[in-house]
Amino acid sequence: MAIEDLFKVVKDRSKADTKPRPEKQKKQAQRVEIPQGLLFKCPRCGTVTYRDDFERNKSVCAACNYHSRISYRERIEMTADKDTFTEMDAGMTSLNPIDFPGYEKKIAELREKCGMNEAVVTGVCRIHRYETVIGVMDSNFMMASMGSVVGEKITRAFEYATAHKLPVVLFTASGGARMQEGIISLMQMAKTSGAIARHGEAGQLYVTVMTDPTTGGVTASFASLGDIIIAEPKVLIGFAGRRVIQDTIKQQLPDDFQSAEFMLENGFVDMIVERKSLRSTLSKIFRTHNYTRDGDYIGGAAK
Amino acid sequence: MSELTATQRLSVIREKGRPTVRDYIPLLFGNFLELHGDRHFGDDAAIIGGIGTFAGRPVTVIAQVKGRNLEENKLSNFSMPHPEGYRKALRLAKQAEKFRRPVICLVDTPGAFCGIEAEKRGQGEAIARNLMEFMTLKTPIVSIVLGEGGSGGALALAVCDELAMLENALYSVISPRGFASILWKDASRESEAADLMKITAEDLLKFGVCEHIIPEPDGGAHHDPTLTAENISHYLSEVLQRLAAYDTEELLEKRYNKFRKIGVFSE
Ligand SMILES: [Zn+2]
Numbered sequence: 001m002a003i004e005d006l007f008k009v010v011k012d013r014s015k016a017d018t019k020p021r022p023e024k025q026k027k028q029a030q031r032v033e034i035p036q037g038l039l040f041k042c043p044r045c046g047t048v049t050y051r052d053d054f055e056r057n058k059s060v061c062a063a064c065n066y067h068s069r070i071s072y073r074e075r076i077e078m079t080a081d082k083d084t085f086t087e088m089d090a091g092m093t094s095l096n097p098i099d100f101p102g103y104e105k106k107i108a109e110l111r112e113k114c115g116m117n118e119a120v121v122t123g124v125c126r127i128h129r130y131e132t133v134i135g136v137m138d139s140n141f142m143m144a145s146m147g148s149v150v151g152e153k154i155t156r157a158f159e160y161a162t163a164h165k166l167p168v169v170l171f172t173a174s175g176g177a178r179m180q181e182g183i184i185s186l187m188q189m190a191k192t193s194g195a196i197a198r199h200g201e202a203g204q205l206y207v208t209v210m211t212d213p214t215t216g217g218v219t220a221s222f223a224s225l226g227d228i229i230i231a232e233p234k235v236l237i238g239f240a241g242r243r244v245i246q247d248t249i250k251q252q253l254p255d256d257f258q259s260a261e262f263m264l265e266n267g268f269v270d271m272i273v274e275r276k277s278l279r280s281t282l283s284k285i286f287r288t289h290n291y292t293r294d295g296d297y298i299g300g301a302a303k
Numbered sequence: 304m305s306e307l308t309a310t311q312r313l314s315v316i317r318e319k320g321r322p323t324v325r326d327y328i329p330l331l332f333g334n335f336l337e338l339h340g341d342r343h344f345g346d347d348a349a350i351i352g353g354i355g356t357f358a359g360r361p362v363t364v365i366a367q368v369k370g371r372n373l374e375e376n377k378l379s380n381f382s383m384p385h386p387e388g389y390r391k392a393l394r395l396a397k398q399a400e401k402f403r404r405p406v407i408c409l410v411d412t413p414g415a416f417c418g419i420e421a422e423k424r425g426q427g428e429a430i431a432r433n434l435m436e437f438m439t440l441k442t443p444i445v446s447i448v449l450g451e452g453g454s455g456g457a458l459a460l461a462v463c464d465e466l467a468m469l470e471n472a473l474y475s476v477i478s479p480r481g482f483a484s485i486l487w488k489d490a491s492r493e494s495e496a497a498d499l500m501k502i503t504a505e506d507l508l509k510f511g512v513c514e515h516i517i518p519e520p521d522g523g524a525h526h527d528p529t530l531t532a533e534n535i536s537h538y539l540s541e542v543l544q545r546l547a548a549y550d551t552e553e554l555l556e557k558r559y560n561k562f563r564k565i566g567v568f569s570e
Contacts, residue, residue: 089570091570092568092569092570093568093569093570094567094568095567095568095569096567097501097510097567098499098500098501099499100499148566148567148568149566149568151566152566152568155563177454177455177476177477179476179477179482179485179486180486181476181567182475182476182500182501182502183474183475183476183500183501183502183506183507183510183512184510184512184565184566184567185476186454186455186458186475186476187458187512187562187565187566188565188566189431189434189455189458190434190438190458190461190462190562191562191563191565191566193431193434193435193438193462194434194435194438194439194462194558194559194562194563195563196435197435197436197438197439198439198559200435201439216455217454217455217476219427219428219431220415220426220427220430220431220434220455220459221430221431221434221455222431223427223431224425224427224428224431224432225431225432225435238422238427239415239417239421239422239426239427239430239455240415240417240418240421240422240426241417244417245417245418245419245422248416248417248418249418249419253419257419257422258422266423266424266425267425268425268427268428
C-alpha cells in the first residue's frame with residue numbers, strides 16, 4: 001500500500017485525531033504528514049506500518065526485522081512469567097552530585113513523563129519457571145544513561161543474586177555514562193563490574209541481552225561482561241558514538257557499522273535472538289546451567 | 304595546595320614541557336624492561352608496560368604515553384589506546400599477580416581511541432574486562448593520574464587500591480570540551496564546563512574517588528620534573544608499604560568497598 005493510501009485509511013479511521021497543525025502543513029505542503037501514535041515508521045528501513053500491527057508483532061519491524069526500543073513494562077511483560085515480577089529498590093532516585101544546573105528538574109519531569117523513577121528497573125521474576133534476577137534499562141528515561149542510581153541498582157541486583165544463588169539477566173540499553181553526574185557516573189562502571197566479578201566467582205550465571213542502543217560506558221562495563229551475550233536483531237551496539245568516530249577519522253562509516261550483526265561477526269556477542277524466541281532461549285540457558293525450576297507454572301508471558 | 308581553578312589547571316597540564324611517563328619511568332624505577340604486545344593482535348604504543356624495581360622491590364609498570372612533541376604523539380596516538388593496549392595492560396597485570404608484585408599504573412590519556420578498528424576489535428569489551436579483572440587482581444594496584452584522566456579510557460587503568468593525582472591533574476567522565484559540546488551543544492564553553500564538572504584532585508578527594516594528592520613544584524610539574532618524580536616516589540614508597548600489610552582477602556575487600564560506596568542518591 002502506498003503511503004498516501006495508508007494515510008487516507010488512517011485518517012478515515014480517526015478523523016478527530018489527525019487535524020494537521022496549520023504551520024507545519026504550510027511548510028511541508030507536498031509531504032505526507034504521519035499522524036503521531038497511529039503509524040510506526042521504522043528508523044532502519046523507513047517502512048511505515050500501523051502501530052497496532054507493529055505492537056502486535058512485539059514492536060519488531062515486519063519489513064527489516066529491526067527490534068525497536070520498548071518500555072521496561074512491555075519488556076517485563078513479554079519476558080517474565082505472568083505476575084511473577086517483584087521490583088527491588090523501586091523508590092531510589094538521583095540527587096545532583098556536581099550541582100549541574102537544571103538536573104533535578106529534568107529528573108522530576110522524566111519521572112512524571114515515563115512513570116518510572118530511574119533509567120533501570122530491577123527485580124526478581126520467573127522465566128519458564130526459572131527464578132532469576134532481572135534488570136531492564138529503558139531508553140525513554142534520559143537515554144538510559146548510567147548515573148548513581150543505575151549503578152547502585154545494578155550492583156545491588158548482582159549482590160542479591162550472589163547471596164541467593166540466582167542468575168542475572170540484564171536487558172541493556174544506554175547512551176553511556178550520565179555526564180550530569182560527572183565523575184560519579186564514571187565510577188559506576190567500576191562498581192557494577194566489581195559486583196559482576198563477585199557474582200561470577202560465586203559460580204552464578206550472567207546473561208546480557210543487548211537491546212537498542214547499547215553504547216558508551218555501559219558497553220565498556222556490565223553489558224560486555226555477560227557469560228553469554230545475546231543481542232536483538234539490527235540494534236545499535238558500540239563504544240564510541242558514530243559521529244565522534246566520523247569526526248576523528250573523517251570518512252564515511254559502513255551502514256551496518258556497530259550493529260548487532262557487526263558485533264556478532266567481530267566476535268563480541270554469542271548470538272542474535274529474536275524477541276519471539278527469547279524466553280525459550282533463556283530457558284534453555286538456565287537449564288544448561290543446572291538451575292532448577294521452581295513454584296507452580298502459571299502460564300506464559302502475558303504477551 | 305594549589306589555588307588554581309580547573310580551567311587554569313587545564314592549561315598547566317597542556318604545557319608543552321609537562322613531563323610524561325618517558326621522563327618519569329627512568330626517574331622512578333630501576334632495571335626497567337619494556338614488555339610488548341597483547342598476545343592476540345599486536346602492540347599498542349599508547350601504553351607502555353614493563354617490569355622493574357622500585358626501592359629495590361620488583362614492580363609491574365603500566366603507563367599511558369603522551370608524546371613530548373608531535374612526532375612522539377603520532378607514534379603513541381596522542382595516548383589514546385586501542386583495545387590491544389588495554390589487553391596488554393591486562394596481560395601484564397595478570398603476570399604481576401602470578402609473581403605477587405605490585406602494579407603501578409600511570410594514567411595520562413584524553414580517552415580510549417574512537418575509530419573503526421577500535422570498535423571492530425572491541426574497545427568496549429577491552430575496557431570492561433579490565434574493570435572486572437582489576438577489581439579481583441590478587442596483588443596491590445596503585446594508580447596515579449599524571450595529567451589528563453579521560454573517561455573510561457583512564458578508568459581501565461584506574462581500578463586500584465589507591466588512586467593518587469598530581470596536584471594539577473584532572474580526572475573526568477568526559478573531557479570538558481566534550482561535556483560542553485554534548486550538554487550545551489557548544490564546545491567553546493570548555494572552561495565553563497571544566498569549572499563546573501568538579502574534576503580537580505581536591506574535588507575527587509571529597510568524592511572518595513582519589514585518596515592522595517601529590518604536590519607539584521610551583522607553577523607545575525614542568526618547572527622541575529626531578530622534584531615531581533621525587534614527590535611521586537615518596538608517595539609510592541609510603542603506599543606500597545601500607546598496602547603490603549594487608550592479606551589478599553582484606554585487600555580485595557577494601558578495593559571492592561572503595562568503589563562500592565561511590566554513588567549519590569536518595570531512597
Ligand atoms: Zn524496518
